[in-house]
Every structure is written in structure tokens, then in C-alpha cells.
Amino acid sequence: RPEQYSYAAAAAGAFAPRDHAGAPQMVLAEAGTGIGKTLGYIAPASVWAEKNGGPVWLSTFTKNLQRQLDQELDRLYPNPVDKALKAVIRKGRENYLCLLNLEEAAQGGAMRPQDAVPLGLMARWARASRDGDMVGGDFPAWLIGLHGSARTIGLTDRRGECVYSACPHYRKCFIERAIRKSRRAEIVIANHALVMLQAAHADDPRDLPTRYVFDEGHHVFDAADNAFSAHLSGLEAVELRRWLRGPEGGRRSRARGLERRVGDLVAEVPLAEAAMQEVLQAAVALPPEGWLARLAEDNARGPTEGFLARLRQQVFARAKSEDGPYSLETAASEPVPGLLPAAERLGYALAALEQPMQALAKALAERLDDEAADLDSASRIRIEAAVRGIERRRRMVAAWRTMLADLAKGTPEDFVDWFSVDRSGGQEVDVGFHRHWVDPTRPFAAAVLQRAHGALITSATLRDRAADADEEALWHAAELRTGAQHLPLPAARISLLSPFDYANRTRVLVVTDVRRDDAAQVSAAYRELFLASGGGALGLFTAIWRLKAVHKRIAGELDAAGLPLYAQHIDAIDTPTLIDIFRAETDACLLGTDAVRDGVDVPGRSLRLIVFDRVPWPRPDILHRARRGSFGKQQYDDMLTRLRLKQAYGRLLRRA
Numbered sequence: 001r002p003e004q005y006s007y008a009a010a011a012a013g014a015f016a017p018r019d020h021a022g023a024p025q026m027v028l029a030e031a032g033t034g035i036g037k038t039l040g041y042i043a044p045a046s047v048w049a050e051k052n053g054g055p056v057w058l059s060t061f062t063k064n065l066q067r068q069l070d071q072e073l074d075r076l077y078p079n080p081v082d083k084a085l086k087a088v089i090r091k092g093r094e095n096y097l098c099l100l101n102l103e104e105a106a107q108g109g110a111m112r113p114q115d116a117v118p119l120g121l122m123a124r125w126a127r128a129s130r131d132g133d134m135v136g137g138d139f140p141a142w143l144i145g146l147h148g149s150a151r152t153i154g155l156t157d158r159r160g161e162c163v164y165s166a167c168p169h170y171r172k173c174f175i176e177r178a179i180r181k182s183r184r185a186e187i188v189i190a191n192h193a194l195v196m197l198q199a200a201h202a203d204d205p206r207d208l209p210t211r212y213v214f215d216e217g218h219h220v221f222d223a224a225d226n227a228f229s230a231h232l233s234g235l236e237a238v239e240l241r242r243w244l245r246g247p248e249g250g251r252r253s254r255a256r257g258l259e260r261r262v263g264d265l266v267a268e269v270p271l272a273e274a275a276m277q278e279v280l281q282a283a284v285a286l287p288p289e290g291w292l293a294r295l296a297e298d299n300a301r302g303p304t305e306g307f308l309a310r311l312r313q314q315v316f317a318r319a320k321s322e323d324g325p326y327s328l329e330t331a332a333s334e335p336v337p338g339l340l341p342a343a344e345r346l347g348y349a350l351a352a353l354e355q356p357m358q359a360l361a362k363a364l365a366e367r368l369d370d371e372a373a374d375l376d377s378a379s380r381i382r383i384e385a386a387v388r389g390i391e392r393r394r395r396m397v398a399a400w401r402t403m404l405a406d407l408a409k410g411t412p413e414d415f416v417d418w419f420s421v422d423r424s425g426g427q428e429v430d431v432g433f434h435r436h437w438v439d440p441t442r443p444f445a446a447a448v449l450q451r452a453h454g455a456l457i458t459s460a461t462l463r464d465r466a467a468d469a470d471e472e473a474l475w476h477a478a479e480l481r482t483g484a485q486h487l488p489l490p491a492a493r494i495s496l497l498s499p500f501d502y503a504n505r506t507r508v509l510v511v512t513d514v515r516r517d518d519a520a521q522v523s524a525a526y527r528e529l530f531l532a533s534g535g536g537a538l539g540l541f542t543a544i545w546r547l548k549a550v551h552k553r554i555a556g557e558l559d560a561a562g563l564p565l566y567a568q569h570i571d572a573i574d575t576p577t578l579i580d581i582f583r584a585e586t587d588a589c590l591l592g593t594d595a596v597r598d599g600v601d602v603p604g605r606s607l608r609l610i611v612f613d614r615v616p617w618p619r620p621d622i623l624h625r626a627r628r629g630s631f632g633k634q635q636y637d638d639m640l641t642r643l644r645l646k647q648a649y650g651r652l653l654r655r656a
Contacts, residue, residue: 134153
């Protein structure tokens with residue numbers, strides 16, 4: 001197609017040699033639905049990778065698009081053996097089955113006959129699986145609904161407790177195989193979160209790829225916001241304590257603490273062994289299980305719980321409403337009495353933890369140098385992994401200490417701080433202190449873009465087409481949301497409009513006679529619209545609890561009308577599989593949130609109606625209000641809302 005030629009030619013600019021260090025060849029490419037941008041960037045990416053020995057990392061925001069990209073690569077590598085060598089999907093460790101977890105569960109389940117069937121099914125799937133991916137891969141997600149999460153999705157490495165080469169399954173490990181393959185592959189299909197975390201924690205920029213393609217580029221801002229933020233919360237602190245100390249109090253658990261993971265590596269290094277014991281002792285300052293109940297009973301134990309108790313007091317004292325299902329938040333300024341002394345005590349406790357963690361990581365790293373001639377490759381891999389894991393968590397502790405110290409001095413200009421009590425279904429689930437960048441594309445540009453030689457950021461909705469905007473203003477949203485404005489050289493730009501005839505092939509209905517705060521009225525409207533379209537309908541929600549309320553009211557009547565109804569957060573099926581089912585069943589209906597608004601390809605009659613439960617305005621929380629003040633106030637709100645509507649609207653027409 002002519003537009004596709006133009007797109008591919010522009011995308012190729014990201015693969016030209018760079019002229020200055022820190023100044024990548026940057027291309028911003030907006031391509032409306034129907035241009036064929038996936039093939040348009042795979043073409044130059046695969047040519048460059050083949051000529052230069054790769055790899056090119058193709059990054060998406062959603063796992064659903066990762067799956068679609070994998071399917072698209074069948075056209076580039078029609079031979080499955082060739083594709084297995086040259087293309088690999090990379091996700092975080094928490095997505096893959098851990099074979100050691102499966103073995104230990106099977107050994108523990110030998111005494112429980114009820115575990116035989118689920119663990120037997122898991123073992124059969126593990127033998128047949130392409131890559132062990134349990135979230136969006138070939139795992140039959142309905143097993144979770146049948147047998148629960150503990151014996152299915154709970155067998156992933158969710159806590160970073162891998163023992164690496166000390167594991168008897170190391171050579172067969174799905175995660176390690178994916179990592180090894182990605183070093184040799186030409187094309188790596190990753191996601192924004194993994195790319196950013198890998199860049200943020202890389203010790204040597206030479207270990208990072210030099211060429212990136214960021215599809216779903218309108219989500220780079222949100223992904224960077226998650227990757228470069230810091231959260232001192234009860235759940236995070238409990239997780240760190242468990243990672244360091246392992247299971248406590250006689251609890252049976254597959255959890256593996258620091259001593260079990262690296263004890264044999266430090267046994268002959270007195271400095272390292274002493275540092276590890278100091279770490280384990282200092283970790284007692286972090287909260288053990290049951291911390292949330294103790295906070296509710298005003299019975300806090302230890303410095304972390306003491307700080308969280310005062311933080312929780314401030315949230316409940318100043319939040320607008322204590323009742324209801326919503327999470328609560330308040331500014332971190334003007335602390336309540338007792339909060340600053342509690343923060344100071346916790347700061348001292350964290351310093352006592354950070355220092356031996358740093359000493360332990362240093363001692364292990366020095367062992368790599370001192371015994372370079374004698375260490376076997378398996379031990380070297382374990383030590384390197386242990387150093388990375390300890391350093392990553394040490395940096396997290398250091399960030400917490402900085403946040404606590406700033407409570408007395410005030411939040412630095414580039415950041416937003418706040419306290420929160422998180423709720424789910426009206427129940428408290430976490431209490432925390434949060435810090436985010438006002439503009440998270442600044443650390444993204446520094447950690448990822450400036451280290452790269454070339455990057456293409458692409459989407460159907462990069463620019464914001466406000467009615468009165470000139471050409472430069474149209475690109476302002478793209479510059480703002482991608483970090484291009486923080487690079488020393490301007491990005492190349494291209495915009496190609498969709499060839500599809502939206503004006504004559506779609507219709508917009510604006511409903512004004514339904515009270516949006518009345519679940520019964522909203523549900524009735526959804527029911528009648530879904531029935532009128534005869535299915536093929538996607539309902540989009542800005543809150544999970546409203547999705548569940550509508551599903552509860554309309555499921556029976558749609559079923560009686562012969563229209564299958566599926567829903568995120570209700571059906572025990574992963575989102576990509578739900579979308580596959582929705583695509584295959586022409587008259588089905590699907591309820592979902594943001595994950596089914598973007599990057600979903602459902603061509604033909606399977607999707608002929610989209611319904612928003614309300615205009616998707618940004619939620620006016622503390623973080624958004626800070627950014628709104630920096631990025632244009634009402635114009636910023638309008639821009640975000642237009643981009644969300646455009647993404648949803650782009651789902652309607654997928655073929656000419």
C-alpha cells in the first residue's frame with residue numbers, strides 16, 4: 001500500500017547510524033488504522049537486525065499486542081524452527097511457570113489427593129508449552145477458575161526468589177531460556193515495563209539493545225510513570241522482608257529467603273557472611289504478616305508499622321470521605337503530630353538495612369574479580385544475579401530513605417508525594433507513601449532513549465487533533481507524552497491518516513437521558529443497546545466496580561436472548577484469550593476496562609458497537625492535579641480524553 005511504503009521509509013530513519021552520543025535517531029510516527037504500521041516497522045527492523053546481528057526490541061504496552069506481533073512474525077519467519085531461533089517474546093519473570101515451584105508443589109501435594117489433578121494438568125501443560133508463559137501465552141487460563149490460583153498461576157516466580165544455577169531445572173527453565181534466546185535473537189518482542197526496568201537497573205549501558213520500536217507509543221508516559229516511581233507501602237515492605245528473611249514463624253511456604261539463595265556463595269567470604277547476617281537482623285524492622293490488622297487495631301509494632309500508623313491517621317483525618325469503596329489519599333505536607341518522629345525512626349532503621357546490603361553486594365562483586373580464574377560459569381551466573389537482586393532492592397530502600405527525609409524539608413520540585421489507603425471492595429488492602437515524577441518521560445529519556453542509537457515511537461494516536469491547533473501544536477501531545485522534547489536533537493515526524501471512511505461507515509450516539517450515577521439506569525441502557533445491535537458489542541468502563549454492577553444486572557437477560565456475555569475481572573480467563581473468544585463469536589458481548597480499549601484487533605462483524613459508561617475524563621487525584629497544573633490545565637484534560645476516545649473509536653473499523 002502507498003501509505004505503508006511511506007510509513008516504512010520513515011520508520012527506517014530510526015535504524016540509521018547516530019551522529020552524537022546521547023542523541024539517538026528518533027522517529028515519531030502516527031499511523032491511523034489501516035496503514036499497516038506493524039509490517040511497516042517490522043520490515044526495516046528485521047533488515048537492520050539481519051545485517052547487524054540484532055537484536056531489535058519491539059516493545060508494546062499490552063500483552064495482547066505482544067501476542068499479535070508474535071503472530072505477525074509468522075509472515076517474516078514462515079519456518080517455525082527459523083522463527084524459534086530469530087524471534088523471542090520477553091516478559092517479566094512473574095509471567096512464567098517456575099519448574100522448581102512446580103516440583104516443590106508436587107512433592108508437597110503427594111500427601112493431598114485433591115492436588116493430584118491440578119498439578120498433573122500443570123505438568124502436562126509444561127511439557128507441551130512453547131515457552132511456559134502463563135499470562136497471555138498458551139496456558140489454558142480456565143484452569144485457574146477450576147483449581148484456584150495456588151496450584152496454577154501461583155506457581156510463577158512472583159517474588160524474585162530464583163536461585164538461578166543452583167536450581168536443578170536451570171537449563172530447562174522457561175525464563176532463563178527466554179533470556180538466553182533474546183541475546184541471540186534478531187527480534188525481541190517485549191513490553192514497555194520490562195524495557196524500562198531493564199534500562200533503569202542496567203549496570204552497563206553496553207548490556208542494553210541499541211534499537212527500539214515502541215508500539216502503542218501513546219502509553220509510554222504511563223509506563224514510565226510506573227517504572228520510575230517509588231512506593232513505601234505496607235505490602236512493598238512485607239514483600240522485601242519476605243525476600244530477605246524467607247518464611248517465618250514456622251509457616252510452610254515455598255518462599256526462599258536470602259540465606260537459602262546465597263548462603264553457600266558467602267560461606268567462605270567472612271565479610272560477605274557478616275554482611276548477610278546484618279541484613280537479616282536489620283530486616284526485622286520491616287513488618288511481618290498481620291501488619292494491616294495491627295494498624296486497624298492501633299497496635300503497631302516496629303518502626304515501619306509505627307510510621308504507617310501515623311500515615312494512615314493523616315489519610316483518615318484529611319480525606320474527603322472515609323466511607324465507600326474508594327481508595328483514600330491526602331497530601332504528604334503538614335504532617336500530623338508524631339509522623340515526623342516516626343519517619344525519622346524508620347529512616348534510621350532503613351539506613352541500618354541499606355548499609356549491609358551494599359556491603360554484601362560489594363563483597364559478592366569482589367569475589368567475581370578475585371576468583372575470576374577459578375569460578376565456574378554456573379557460580380558466576382548466580383553471583384551476578386544475586387548482586388543485581390540485592391542492588392535493585394538496596395536502591396529501593398535508598399529511595400524510601402530520601403522520601404522520609406524530604407517529609408521535613410518538602411517535596412522536591414520535580415516530584416509529587418502523597419499518602420494513601422488503598423481499598424478493594426471496601427476493604428483496606430494497603431497503606432503507603434508514594435512519589436512520582438511530574439514528568440516521567442524525563443527519566444525515560446535519560447535511561448532508555450539517550451542510551452539507544454535509534455528509537456521509533458509509533459501509535460495511531462500520538463498527535464492531539466484539537467480543532468483550532470496548528471501543525472506544531474498537533475505534535476505537542478506527541479512530544480509531551482514520549483520524552484522526545486528532552487532529547488538534544490529534534491525527532492523526525494510523520495503522520496499518515498487512516499484510509500478508512502469513518503464519516504460514512506460509523507455513527508456516534510451521545511446519550512444524555514441516563515443518570516450515570518444510577519447503576520440500574522446504566523445497566524438498562526447497556527442491555528438495550530446490546531440487544532439492539534444483536535451482540536458484537538464492547539462495553540468500556542472507567543471503574544471495575546461499575547463493570548461488575550452492570551454485568552450482574554444484564555448477564556441473565558442477554559443469555560436468554562442468546563447473546564454470550566464475557567467480562568474482564570469476572571471470567572477467570574486472561575484478557576488476550578477473552579478477546580480471542582470475542583473475535584471468534586460474532587454475536588458475543590464483552591465488558592472491559594482500559595486493556596480492551598487499546599491495541600485490540602477485532603475485524604468484521606464481531607465488533608460493531610462500542611459503549612462507554614461515561615466520558616473517560618482523567619480521575620482528578622493528587623497526581624493528576626499536579627500534572628494538570630504543569631501541562632496546561634483544562635487543555636491537558638481535554639487532550640487525554642480525546643486520545644482515549646480516539647483509541648476506542650479506532651477499534652470499530654479494522655478492514656477497508
